Amino acid sequence: MATIYEVSKAAGVSLATVSRVMNGNVKVSDRTRAKVIKAMDELGYKPNSIAQSLASNRSNSVGLLVSELHGSFFGNMMSTVEQVLRNAGKHVVITAGHSDEQKEKDAIEFLLDRRCDAIILHAEAVSDEYLLELNQRNVEVVLINRRIEQMAERCFYTDNELGGYLATKAAIDAGHKDIAYISGPRFKQDASERLAGHKRALAEANIDFNPQLLVEGGFHEDEGAQGYAQLLATGLSFTALVCANDEMASGAMTAAREGGVLIPEQLSVIGFDDVLFARYLYPKLTTIDNPIQRMGYGAAHWVLEHVYKQKTPKQHTNLFAPKLIVRDSLVVPS
Amino acid sequence: MATIYEVSKAAGVSLATVSRVMNGNVKVSDRTRAKVIKAMDELGYKPNSIAQSLASNRSNSVGLLVSELHGSFFGNMMSTVEQVLRNAGKHVVITAGHSDEQKEKDAIEFLLDRRCDAIILHAEAVSDEYLLELNQRNVEVVLINRRIEQMAERCFYTDNELGGYLATKAAIDAGHKDIAYISGPRFKQDASERLAGHKRALAEANIDFNPQLLVEGGFHEDEGAQGYAQLLATGLSFTALVCANDEMASGAMTAAREGGVLIPEQLSVIGFDDVLFARYLYPKLTTIDNPIQRMGYGAAHWVLEHVYKQKTPKQHTNLFAPKLIVRDSLVVPS
DNA sequence: CTGTTAGCGCGTTCAT
DNA sequence: ATGAACGCGCTAACAG
Numbered sequence: 001m002a003t004i005y006e007v008s009k010a011a012g013v014s015l016a017t018v019s020r021v022m023n024g025n026v027k028v029s030d031r032t033r034a035k036v037i038k039a040m041d042e043l044g045y046k047p048n049s050i051a052q053s054l055a056s057n058r059s060n061s062v063g064l065l066v067s068e069l070h071g072s073f074f075g076n077m078m079s080t081v082e083q084v085l086r087n088a089g090k091h092v093v094i095t096a097g098h099s100d101e102q103k104e105k106d107a108i109e110f111l112l113d114r115r116c117d118a119i120i121l122h123a124e125a126v127s128d129e130y131l132l133e134l135n136q137r138n139v140e141v142v143l144i145n146r147r148i149e150q151m152a153e154r155c156f157y158t159d160n161e162l163g164g165y166l167a168t169k170a171a172i173d174a175g176h177k178d179i180a181y182i183s184g185p186r187f188k189q190d191a192s193e194r195l196a197g198h199k200r201a202l203a204e205a206n207i208d209f210n211p212q213l214l215v216e217g218g219f220h221e222d223e224g225a226q227g228y229a230q231l232l233a234t235g236l237s238f239t240a241l242v243c244a245n246d247e248m249a250s251g252a253m254t255a256a257r258e259g260g261v262l263i264p265e266q267l268s269v270i271g272f273d274d275v276l277f278a279r280y281l282y283p284k285l286t287t288i289d290n291p292i293q294r295m296g297y298g299a300a301h302w303v304l305e306h307v308y309k310q311k312t313p314k315q316h317t318n319l320f321a322p323k324l325i326v327r328d329s330l331v332v333p334s
Numbered sequence: 335m336a337t338i339y340e341v342s343k344a345a346g347v348s349l350a351t352v353s354r355v356m357n358g359n360v361k362v363s364d365r366t367r368a369k370v371i372k373a374m375d376e377l378g379y380k381p382n383s384i385a386q387s388l389a390s391n392r393s394n395s396v397g398l399l400v401s402e403l404h405g406s407f408f409g410n411m412m413s414t415v416e417q418v419l420r421n422a423g424k425h426v427v428i429t430a431g432h433s434d435e436q437k438e439k440d441a442i443e444f445l446l447d448r449r450c451d452a453i454i455l456h457a458e459a460v461s462d463e464y465l466l467e468l469n470q471r472n473v474e475v476v477l478i479n480r481r482i483e484q485m486a487e488r489c490f491y492t493d494n495e496l497g498g499y500l501a502t503k504a505a506i507d508a509g510h511k512d513i514a515y516i517s518g519p520r521f522k523q524d525a526s527e528r529l530a531g532h533k534r535a536l537a538e539a540n541i542d543f544n545p546q547l548l549v550e551g552g553f554h555e556d557e558g559a560q561g562y563a564q565l566l567a568t569g570l571s572f573t574a575l576v577c578a579n580d581e582m583a584s585g586a587m588t589a590a591r592e593g594g595v596l597i598p599e600q601l602s603v604i605g606f607d608d609v610l611f612a613r614y615l616y617p618k619l620t621t622i623d624n625p626i627q628r629m630g631y632g633a634a635h636w637v638l639e640h641v642y643k644q645k646t647p648k649q650h651t652n653l654f655a656p657k658l659i660v661r662d663s664l665v666v667p668s
Numbered sequence: 669c670t671g672t673t674a675g676c677g678c679g680t681t682c683a684t
Numbered sequence: 685a686t687g688a689a690c691g692c693g694c695t696a697a698c699a700g
Contacts, residue, residue, distance in 0.1 A: 003677055014687045019679060029685060050393060050449050051677030053384045054692050061427075061448075069413040070610070075404025082403060083429060091448055093395075094428050096416060114395075114425055115384050185398065221614065250614045257616065280555065280584045282591070282616035337693055348671045353695060363669060385693035388676050 002043040011039035050078060053115070061091045062303055063119040065109030067099045072246075072275035074122070077144070077296035078308045081120060084300035088310065090117075101125040112139060118307045120299045121143060124188055140307050142299045145292065146189060147318075154302070156295040156318055160190045163288045163322035164197025167242045167270045170286065170324050172205045175270065176240035180213040182227040182252060184244040191219070194244050194272060212236055217248050224251025232259065239268060240331040246271035246278045246287055253281065253329070268330040283328035291320040336377035357379060387449070395425045396637055397445030397453035401433045405579075406609035408456070411478070411630035415454060418634035422644065424451075435459040446473060452641045454478060454633045458522055471500075474641050476633045479626065480523060488636070490629040490652055494524045497622045497656035498531025501576045501604045504620065504658050506539045509666045510574035510602065514547040516561035516586060518578040525553070528578050529608060546570055551582050558585025559652035566593065573602060573667040580605035580612045580621055587615065587663070602664040617662035625654040 013032055019317045019330075020026045021036045028036075039045075053059045064081055066074040078094060085092050093114060097104035104126050111119050118140035123131065128148050134141050135151050143155045171179050174199045181198050184191030195214075202209050217223030224243060228251070229239065243249035249271035253263055261267050264283055271278060271287035278285040298317065304310045342352045344602050347366055354360045355370045362370075373379075387393045398415055399409040416426050427448060431438035438460050445453050452474035457465065462482050469485050477489045505513050515532050518525030529548075536543050549564045551557030556575060562585070565572065575590075577583035583605035587597055595601050598617055605612060605621035612619040632651065638644045 005677075015678080016680080016688080017686060020686085021678080027685065032686080046447055048388075048449065048677050049447055050384060050387045051692095054382075054388050054678075054681080054694090055679040057679095057692075059384060068409075069416055070406075070409025072404075072406070072611075075402075075409070078428075079403040079430065082428065086429065086444065089445070091427050091429075093425050094412075094416065095420065095425075096413065110420065110425070113380055113383055115382065254614070254616070254618075277406070277611040277614055280588070280611055281614060282588070284588075339693075349694080350696085351670060354670085357695085361669065366670080384692050385676095386695075388678090389693075389695040391676070391695095639673080 001048070002045040003048070004045075007036065007039045007043055007045050009262055010043060011035045015319065033149045051305050059115040059117055060089065061093055061114065061116050062307075063108075063114070063116035064092050064094045065104065065107050065119065065121045065123060066094065067122060067124055069094065072277055073273060073292065075276070076100060076293035077122070079295040080293045081300045084297060084304070088304055088308065090308070097123060097125065099124045105130070108153070109135070110184050118142065118303045120296075121305065122146075140303070142236075142302055144295050146300050147230060153318065156298045156302070156316075156320070158290055158292075158295065158320045158322050160193035160322070161197040161200070163272060163290065164194030164244075165201045166197070166322065166324050167194075167288050168198045168201035168304065169204075169271060170326075170330060171240040171242060171268060172207070174240075174330055177207060178213070178236070178238040179207070179240045179242060180231050180236075180238040181215075182224060182231075182241065182243045182248050183214060183216045183249075186216060186218075191244055198242060207330075210236070213238060217244070219245050219247060221247045221251035221254075224248030224253075225255035226251075228252040228255040228259075239266075240270070240330070241267060242270040242272075244272055246273045246275045246281075246285060249285060249287070249329075250281055264329050264331045265334060268333070270330055274325050278325075279327065281329070286327045286330040287325050288322050289325050290322055294320050335381040335382070337382070337451065338379075341370065341373045341377055341379050344377060345369045345562060359389075365637060365668030393449040393451055395427055395448065396641075397442075397448070397450035398426050398428045398429050399438065399441050399445065399455045399457060400428065401431055401456060401458055403428065403430050406611055407607060407626065409610070410422040410627035411456070414627045415634045418631060418638070420547065422638055422642065423556075424638075424642070431457060431459065431657050433458045439464070442468070446620070452637045454630075454637065474637070476636055478629050478633055486652065490627070490632045490636070490650075490654070492624055492654045492656050494527035494656070495531040495534070497606060497624065498528030498578075499535045500531070500656065500658050501528075501606060501622050502532045502535035504664060505574040505602060505604060505662075506535060506541070508574075508602065508654050508664055511539070511541060511667075512547070512568075512570070512572040513574045513576060514565050515549075516558060516565075516574040516575065516577045516582050517548060518553045518582075519548045520550060522553075524579075525578055532576065532663065544570070547572060551578070553579050553581060555581045555585035555588075558587075559589035560585075562586040562589040562593075574599075574604070574664070575601060576604040576606075576607055580607045580609045580615075580619060582617055583621070583663075584611070598663050598665045599668060602667070604664055608659050612659075613661065620661045621662040622656050622660050623655055628654050 095107040120142045122144045147155045147157045215227040217227045273290040301312045429441040454476045456478045481489045481491045549561040607624040635646045
């Protein structure tokens with residue numbers, strides 16, 4: 001691997017000059033620039049990004065924390081973030097936090113140890129205080145799917161309450177009155193907000209909220225199935241089931257079908273997130289679009305603009321509105 | 335951020351000694367070690383990994399190339415690779431190649447520029463020659479889901495031919511005789527091997543291979559739907575449809591159902607890969623387990639052992655056998 | 669076992 | 685506009 005030094009010799013100029021043409025900030029005469037560039041490709045010179053980082057105190061890498069690397073939910077976001085940042089020559093280091101407080105902290109420390117210039121976090125388990133403290137330690141943090149008042153401009157999130165509202169309202173508008181709800185873990189902000197939206201829609205339609213028609217799951221498919229079983233065990237009847245995410249909706253549908261109920265004829269189901277497989281389900285799932293990939297886009301551009309001082313044409317919103325995706329799993333009750 | 339120098343002063347020892355206790359290779363007396371460690375946590379010292387990399391000529395990062403960051407296929411593999419490597423203190427830089435030759439090359443160059451100590455590739459579009467050349471340039475390459483004879487020990491792959499064989503054989507064993515096949519893009523090694531397995535199973539059962547019952551898709555859901563339409567257009571009847579991956583199986587099932595055919599009663603469907611959503615489908619998809627995450631495990635450990643010289647207890651196989659996963663989408667023909 | 673001394677490859681003053 | 689020199693934080697000989 002050729003170094004800057006060899007290039008400088010080959011071009012008959014100084015080290016500093018080579019560095020200048022590379023970075024392009026400072027003026028270099030056209031003639032010398034040409035000589036240097038010629039020398040560079042003759043030698044097949046590639047800058048050593050490690051040395052650059054050490055000298056400039058910039059690693060040109062940004063950390064990304066997601067809950068899981070697999071699963072449909074994060075795919076698009078990771079994809080978007082990677083694309084945006086790599087086009088800008090930055091690289092993204094991805095870690096998984098597994099929705100566990102200690103693991104999330106470990107992952108964040110890991111990212112920081114690697115001297116990431118910024119970190120984009122989908123953190124579910126760590127506290128607001130921890131995040132605020134990071135922010136005050138002046139590490140460049142960006143939050144996805146979470147809002148903390150004191151660092152609002154660094155947060156990119158959706159209106160989960162509205163999403164929950166829209167889901168249940170869709171059921172109500174279709175004529176349903178007995179609506180069950182499978183929630184996500186209540187300690188997670190998004191789950192509790194979605195539930196709040198559900199209740200608001202009910203209230204607005206003068207439908208009493210029946211605690212028995214509410215069960216709590218962990219956002220996974222099997223918990224959707226278990227949740228359905230619990231609901232069934234109450235002996236209460238319901239014609240619609242809204243779930244706090246698509247995974248649980250899928251599990252619930254499977255469980256219901258195995259119990260002999262026809263979907264959507266006997267039971268309408270509504271999900272949340274619109275993950276990829278939502279349209280692969282049978283019936284195709286009516287759900288709420290959770291614009292997670294747009295949040296990723298916003299977060300990545302925020303980093304480009306504020307950390308790397310690049311001018312991005314996009315003015316960004318921090319709040320992304322969810323919307324209803326109409327498919328086949330919701331019909332009027334029979 | 336405290337540096338090694340400040341630690342050495344605080345502990346009253348030399349720079350080198352501090353470095354030694356950090357790396358632990360060389361002997362240091364217990365007393366001095368204690369002093370150093372004490373100084374380290376008093377100062378909250380964290381090694382600067384960039385500087386370490388520059389000095390040691392090791393970035394402690396390994397690159398990972400996948401076709402897509404989203405989608406079910408790579409999730410588990412990424413997850414496995416990240417976990418194994420992070421536990422070893424290495425970090426993984428993930429890039430997407432989008433099954434495009436130029437993009438794959440760009441991504442690989444990018445990884446190399448970042449001075450990755452090794453790269454793990456799921457490369458679909460670049461040629462064997464390109465990969466071999468990389469290998470000879472003595473960059474540490476590991477291949478997933480691909481086999482190149484001259485660098486076989488660096489390849490982790492499944493027996494796609496066997497997988498294709500098992501899929502079709504399952505249909506035959508269930509009593510099917512008219513079996514259609516939706517292939518993946520033939521230029522991809524795995525797709526053509528799976529097809530070969532399909533043909534072998536047919537031949538073994540003395541069923542003539544009918545070219546009209548073969549269509550080629552691109553591994554995506556919509557191409558499964560289109561493939562089904564093409565098959566329908568031939569006017570030929572078939573009672574089983576085997577697809578080269580689960581995505582296309584899903585698309586085909588949806589298309590068939592929209593055309594009024596009952597699955598599996600009137601048409602059995604078999605997939606390939608056993609991606610997560612395969613069990614979310616209705617009916618639950620009978621498919622072939624493609625042990626992609628075990629390949630990732632193997633690849634990551636290979637890197638640990640051969641690049642980082644860590645002893646891994648696991649002896650590894652390079653070949654991972656596929657197997658049939660029996661679910662509900664395959665039944666005896668009526 | 670420990671300290672001294674060179675670099676690693678590059679960015680960045682400060683002169684010229 | 686260009687060159688010389690120093691330093692980023694750490695590892696790795698080489699002495700002792």
